[in-house]
Amino acid sequence: MITLRPADLAREHGLSTQAVRNYERDGFIPPAARTESGYRIYAEVHVAALRTFLALIPAYGHSAAGRIMNAVHQDELDAALTIIDRGHAQLLSDRETLEGVRKAVLHLTGESETAPGRPEVRDSRTIGELARRLRVTQATLRNWEGAGILVPERDPETGYRVFGASDIRDAELAHLLRRGGYPLDHISTVVQRIRTAGGTDPLAQALNEWQRNLTAQGLAMLEAATRLDRYVRLRNPGVADVGSVRG
Incomplete structure (x- = not known):
């Protein structure tokens, strides 16, 4: 399993490390693990979460993107999908x-x-x-x-x-x-x-x-949907495929 520091996540998106910590505080990415000395350790799931949240912003706006991620992290997938539907x-x-x-x-x-x-x-x-x-x-x-x-x-x-x-x-x-x-x-x-x-x-x-x-927002929604789908399945591999639900 990869281990990353806040600076590693921040660097990919041109963010400050404080922004990454704020996103964790606000529930937009999952809580980080901690070293014995109290330093944050991020993993693949945090990388995927941050990419997903940032992809959701141009698609649905910052507030809605945050609510979507909060709902996903609270295992309220239908609530997240309702925000997307709106x-x-x-x-x-x-x-x-x-x-x-x-x-x-x-x-x-x-x-x-x-x-x-x-x-x-x-x-x-x-x-x-x-x-x-x-x-x-x-x-x-x-x-x-x-x-x-x-x-x-x-x-x-x-x-x-x-x-x-x-x-x-x-x-x-x-x-x-x-x-x-x-x-x-x-x-x-x-x-x-x-x-x-x-x-x-x-x-x-x-x-x-x-x-x-x-047009740009519509394309951003497509990108966000792809990111969110990958993230949801990474968090919960048991999420059913559309085909299996219809069957």
């Missing part, structure tokens, strides 16, 4: 949202080429309804309004915000770009240019970059 569901949702925004841009471009006064399809939401649709808080939507991303009308009788079809489109776009890490001022610039039909080039560039990010 990650895949979110990626699919992002892809569908991206496609929806692309269609909205095509629709917007088509409208700009038609005669003025073309009636808009009726589709309105209250702030609560829009927040539920996007799964964000109402405070988030008010922040977007403050940044100039959303410009809802007000109900003349109640004074409540009313988000029309164009507002919903802008909110969907803002939600997508925020997930892509774009700051509010950048999103505001893009949305305002689209809103005034001043050109779709900034939006097209942003969407193409987000598409690349989604």
Whole structure:
């Protein structure tokens, strides 16, 4: 059996030895054995655990990666798989949202080429309804309004915000770009240019970059799945193969 020091694990990934110790403390890698003098000794299973955890981060994010490893180390494999399932569901949702925004841009471009006064399809939401649709808080939507991303009308009788079809489109776009890490001022610039039909080039560039990010995340999920499968089987050789489960 190989024996390694914290520095040996850290060197492979360009980490500090303190980071490796922190990962052990947080349960992302198994507890190390100790020498008589108290020094940590790592083995093959720790190497595999660290590789797995680091592969999970670009696939599911740091927090989810940590929860996955914690679940595996607590022998709660179904809990780990549930976190992974949610990650895949979110990626699919992002892809569908991206496609929806692309269609909205095509629709917007088509409208700009038609005669003025073309009636808009009726589709309105209250702030609560829009927040539920996007799964964000109402405070988030008010922040977007403050940044100039959303410009809802007000109900003349109640004074409540009313988000029309164009507002919903802008909110969907803002939600997508925020997930892509774009700051509010950048999103505001893009949305305002689209809103005034001043050109779709900034939006097209942003969407193409987000598409690349989604592709990279999907590929990272494949890599992470391979690492996790190897690690789970290394820890527990008795894990059943898919074929034997179906049989």
